Amino acid sequence: MRAAALIFAFVLTLACYLSFRAQINARTSEPPSVETAELENSPGPVPAKIDFGTQIRPIFHSGCQPCHFNGGTMYQRLPFDRPETIKTLGTKLFTRIKDENESRLIREFLAQ
Ligand code: HEC
Numbered sequence: 001m002r003a004a005a006l007i008f009a010f011v012l013t014l015a016c017y018l019s020f021r022a023q024i025n026a027r028t029s030e031p032p033s034v035e036t037a038e039l040e041n042s043p044g045p046v047p048a049k050i051d052f053g054t055q056i057r058p059i060f061h062s063g064c065q066p067c068h069f070n071g072g073t074m075y076q077r078l079p080f081d082r083p084e085t086i087k088t089l090g091t092k093l094f095t096r097i098k099d100e101n102e103s104r105l106i107r108e109f110l111a112q
Contacts, residue, residue: 049112050105050108050109050112052083052086052109055105055109056083056086056105056106056109057080057081059097059099059102059105059106060080060081060086061080061081063096063097064080064096065080068080069081083109086106086109086110087110090110091110093106094106
């Protein structure tokens with residue numbers, strides 16, 4: 001009987017200790033770091049960036065749909081609403097894009 005009481009007391013003490021530690025851990029755990037936010041606000045000269053959505057995509061959207069856009073026959077293989085497709089094709093695109101201004105924009109986009 002005595003042994004049982006001792007074991008009970010021991011288990012109780014252990015439980016108290018563990019819950020105390022859990023509380024300490026919760027209070028001292030650090031907040032998530034915010035490093036990524038700082039990268040975008042870094043000072044210094046920023047070269048004019050070509051924006052895919054507003055400058056590149058419209059070129060393809062006007063000339064290459066429906067085939068290379070959602071629902072088109074080439075959308076599975078070469079979706080032109082994705083910047084990666086344009087990057088992957090690279091200079092191959094210039095066999096189909098003849099306009100000087102459009103080519104220049106795409107060339108700058110590929111270079112960045
Ligand atoms: C009428 C449908 C259609 C339109 C519009 C179209 N394509 Fe395609 N495109 C295809 C098909 C089908 C293929 C695959 C067969 C082939 O290579 O010709 C293809 C393949 C390609 C390829 C890969 C073949 C290669 O030359 O390496 C490129 C790059 C390409 N298209 C660019 C364009 C561009 C840029 C435009 C818009 C200026 C465009 N396509 C408009 C149907 C189309």
